[in-house]
Amino acid sequence: MATSTLIKNAWIVTxxxxxxxIKDGSLLIEGTLITxxxxxxxxxxxxxxxxxTGMIVIPGLIDMHKHLWQGALRGICGDMTLLGYLHMVRxxxxxxxxxxxxxxxxxxxxxxxxxxxxxxxxxxxxxxxTPEHADATVEGVKAAGIRGIWGYxxxxxxxxxxxxxxxxxxxxARRVLDQHFGANDGLLRMGIAxxxxxxxxxxxxxxxxxxxxxxxxxxxxxxxCGIGTAPISRGAQKLFGKGLIDSRAILSHCNxxxxxxxxxxxxxxxxxxxSPDTELYMGINKPVNYLDAVTxxxxxxxxxxxxxxxxxxxxxxxxxxxxxxxxxxxxxxxxAMTAITEQQVSSRDIFRWATINGAKAMGIDHLVxxxxxxxxxxxxxxxxxxxxxxxxxxxxxxxxxxxxxxxxDTVFIDGKIRKRGGVLVDVDMNKLVKDVAxxxxxxxxxxxxxxxxxRPEILDQDVERWADRLTEVSAK
Numbered sequence: 453m454a455t456s457t458l459i460k461n462a463w464i465v466t467x468x469x470x471x472x473x474i475k476d477g478s479l480l481i482e483g484t485l486i487t488x489x490x491x492x493x494x495x496x497x498x499x500x501x502x503x504x505t506g507m508i509v510i511p512g513l514i515d516m517h518k519h520l521w522q523g524a525l526r527g528i529c530g531d532m533t534l535l536g537y538l539h540m541v542r543x544x545x546x547x548x549x550x551x552x553x554x555x556x557x558x559x560x561x562x563x564x565x566x567x568x569x570x571x572x573x574x575x576x577x578x579x580x581x582t583p584e585h586a587d588a589t590v591e592g593v594k595a596a597g598i599r600g601i602w603g604y605x606x607x608x609x610x611x612x613x614x615x616x617x618x619x620x621x622x623x624x625a626r627r628v629l630d631q632h633f634g635a636n637d638g639l640l641r642m643g644i645a646x647x648x649x650x651x652x653x654x655x656x657x658x659x660x661x662x663x664x665x666x667x668x669x670x671x672x673x674x675x676x677c678g679i680g681t682a683p684i685s686r687g688a689q690k691l692f693g694k695g696l697i698d699s700r701a702i703l704s705h706c707n708x709x710x711x712x713x714x715x716x717x718x719x720x721x722x723x724x725x726x727s728p729d730t731e732l733y734m735g736i737n738k739p740v741n742y743l744d745a746v747t748x749x750x751x752x753x754x755x756x757x758x759x760x761x762x763x764x765x766x767x768x769x770x771x772x773x774x775x776x777x778x779x780x781x782x783x784x785x786x787x788a789m790t791a792i793t794e795q796q797v798s799s800r801d802i803f804r805w806a807t808i809n810g811a812k813a814m815g816i817d818h819l820v821x822x823x824x825x826x827x828x829x830x831x832x833x834x835x836x837x838x839x840x841x842x843x844x845x846x847x848x849x850x851x852x853x854x855x856x857x858x859x860x861d862t863v864f865i866d867g868k869i870r871k872r873g874g875v876l877v878d879v880d881m882n883k884l885v886k887d888v889a890x891x892x893x894x895x896x897x898x899x900x901x902x903x904x905x906x907r908p909e910i911l912d913q914d915v916e917r918w919a920d921r922l923t924e925v926s927a928k
Contacts, residue, residue, distance in 0.1 A: 454500035456482040457864075458493060459833065462504025463847045467511050467808055467822035473847060479509060481829040484867040489823055506837040507861065508847045511823050512571025512599075512830035513766045514810030516725035517672070517704045517755025521549070521579040521589060523557035523564070524892040529761040534734040541760050546579055546609055548898035551588035553891050554579050558589050560888050562596030564764050567876055568857030571599055571830040571865045572810065572820060574702065574725070574755070576645040576672055578605030582614035583624050590632045594640050597870055597878075599830060601814055603645035603672055604628055606660045618656050622663045629667055636669070639866055644671040650678070654690060661696045670700050670815060672725065676713070677705035677736045688713070697722050702813050704755065705731055707740055714748035723813035724750050727757035728772045734761060742777040746797060753810040754802075766806055767855040774802045774852060799852040833862040835874075 457480070464477040466489060478493035479486060495501050525545060529537045558575070565573055575593055580586045586604065593602050604625045608618070615621040625644065633642040644664035649657055664671035675688055691697050699721035706713070706724055717724060726740050745752055754773055756764050763769075777797040811821030820830045834851060836844045838859050844850045863871040870877055 454498055456480065456487075456496055456499040457502060457867075457869075458495045458499050459502045459504045459507075459509060459831075460493070462507045462509045462833070463836070463844065464489065464509045464823060465511075465803075465847050465851075466824065467804065468824050471824065477509075479823060479831065481831065481864060481867050484828055486823060486825055486827050486829050486831070488825055502833070502862070504833060506835065508834045508836045508841075508844065508851060509823070510569075510832050510834065510847075510851065511807050511821055512832050512863070512865065513569050513806050514572040514600075514753065514814070514821065515565060515570050515755050515766055516574045516702065516723075516753035516810045516813055517727050517757055518561070518565070518573050518575055518764075519578065519758045520558040520561040520573070520575045520593060521554045521577055522758050522760050523559075523561035524553065524888050524895060525557075525758075525760045527760070529734075529758075532734070532761065534730075534736050537734060537758075537761060541758075542578075544899050545895055546581070548895060549579060549581065549585070551582070551584045553895060554585050555588035555592035556887055556891050558592035559596050560884060561759065561764065562593050562598045563876065563879055563884065564759075565766075566596060566598055566863055566865070566870050567860065568765055568767070569832040569834065569860040569863060570766055571832065571863065572814065572816070573598055573600040574643065574670075574672060574810075574814065575600065575602045576605065576704070577603055578607045578645055579609075580605045580621070580624075581609045583627070585614075586624065586628050587632070590628065590640075594632075597639070597865055597868065599639050599816075599820065599828075599865055601641050601643040601670055603643040603670075605645045607645075607647040607651070618652070618659075622659065625663060626667065629669075641670075643669045646671060646673040648674050649688075649691075657691075658694060658696065661691070665696070665698075665700065668700070670702060670813075672702040672704055675703040675706050676708035677731070678708070688716075692716050692720070699723075699815075702753075705736060705740070706745075707731060707736055707738055709744070710741060711744040711748055714745045714750045718748050718750040722750070723753060723809075725753045725755050725813065726773065727755045727769070728776055729762040729769060730757040732772070732776065739776065739780075741780070742773070742797065743780050746777070746801075751809050751812050752805050753813045754806050765857040767851065767857060767859075770802045770806050770852045770855075773805065774799060777802075799846075799849045802852050803848050829864050829867040831864040832860060834859050835861040 459479045464474040480488040480493050577589050629642050646660040697720045701722040704725040754769050781796050808821035811817035819828045840854050841850050
C-alpha cells in the first residue's frame with residue numbers, strides 16, 4: 453500500500469505569497485503532511501502518482517459558519533424570511549429532533565461539504581436538547597472525517613429543553629470536552645456557540661462566553677443581526693466593554709456593524725464570519741458592509757450557514773460575497789458620479805476569505821489554509837476540463853467566478869483520500885440517501901402543518917414571544 457502520493461502536471465494554487473501559482477506543478481503528500489511543492493518532483497519509492505493534467509489543486513475550503521444538524525431540512529424555508537426560519541426550524545422542528553436525527557443530519561451535511569471541497573468547518577451546533585443530543589452530534593461530525601471545530605450550542609431549545617438549569621448546560625459542555633475531545637488538538641476540536649444576545653439576561657451571556665474562555669475554546673455567536681424592534685442579536689458593545697472579545701471570538705453576520713465596530717474587532721484580534729447568502733436572502737437586518745470590514749483590516753471569513761434555505765456550496769458563497777462587495781463599491785462610485793477605475797475586492801481576496809482566513813479564525817493556519825511544505829495535507833483537486841471552467845486563464849478567477857461543488861474531483865483531509873475521481877470514499881450513498889429521507893419524513897410527521905403560523909401578522913410578534921419564552925426557560 454502506497455504511503456505517499458505525488459500529484460503531477462497540475463495548476464497548483466498554493467495560496468502562499470512566496471510560492472504563488474505553479475502551472476504544470478507537482479505536490480507531494482507523505483503521511484499526513486505536504487512535503488514538497490514545485491515543478492517536476494521525483495516520486496519516492498512506494499508512491500502513488502496522480503496525473504493532475506487539467507486539474508486545479510487548491511487548499512481545502514473552510515466554512516466558518518454552518519449549522520450541520522439541519523441536513524434533513526434542505527429547502528424547507530425556501531420562501532421564508534428570517535422570522536419564518538426561526539419559527540419553523542429553531543422552534544417547531546428542533547423541538548422534535550431525536551439524538552439520531554442530529555447525528556444523521558450532521559453527518560450528511562459534513563459529507564456534503566467534503567464532496568464540495570470543504571475540508572474544515574465551524575459547526576454552530578445549536579441543537580443540544582439533551583446531553584444525548586450533544587454526544588450524537590459529535591459522533592456524526594467525527595464519522596465524516598472533516599476537520600474543524602464543533603461548537604457546543606448553549607441556546608435553550610424552545611418548549612423542550614432537557615437541562616434543569618442554564619448552569620447545567622454549561623457544565624455539560626465541560627463533560628463533552630473531556631469525554632470526546634481530550635486535549636482538544638485533534639482533527640475535530642471543540643468550541644462554543646453562545647445563545648443570541650438579548651434572548652437571555654446579559655449575565656448568562658457573559659457566563660457562556662467566560663465558560664469558553666475558561667476552557668480556552670474558540671467561540672462564536674450570531675452578532676448584530678437583529679430584526680425589527682426585537683432586542684435580539686444587536687451590537688457587541690457590552691461584550692467589548694466587559695473584555696470578553698479577544699482572538700478566540702468569531703462573530704458571525706455582523707450586519708449592523710460599521711467601520712468603528714470592525715476596528716474594535718480587529719484591535720481585539722477577533723474574527724468575522726459572513727454568510728452572504730442568508731444575510732441577503734432572509735432579510736437579516738441590512739446587508740453586511742464589506743467595505744468597512746475590508747478597510748478595518750479585520751480577518752474576514754465565509755460560511756454557508758444553513759441548507760434549509762440556501763446552498764451548501766462554498767464556490768457559490770465566494771461568488772456571492774464577491775458580487776455583493778463589488779456592488780457596494782460600484783454603488784458608492786455611481787452615487788459620486790465618478791468612473792470605476794479599479795476593483796477594491798479581488799477574486800483572490802475572496803479566495804483567501806474562504807481558505808487561509810478561515811484557518812486563521814480557527815487558530816489552525818499553521819496547519820492548513822495554504823499548500824506549503826510542512827502543513828497538513830488538506831488538498832483539493834478541481835477538474836478544470838469541465839465546460840464551466842475551461843479554458844483556464846487564471847485558476848482563482850475560474851474557481852471564484854464559475855466553479856461549483858460538482859467540479860471537485862478529489863479531496864484529501866490530513867493526507868487521507870475522502871473523495872476520488874468524483875466519488876466519495878467510505879460513504880454508503882444509497883444508505884445515506886435513504887436514512888436522511890427517513891429522518892426528514894419522521895421529523896415532518898412529528899410537526900403539525902404550521903404554514904398558517906407563518907403568516908406575516910403572526911410572525912411579526914413571534915421573535916419577541918420566543919425571546920420571552922427562552923428567558924423563562926433560562927431562568928430555571
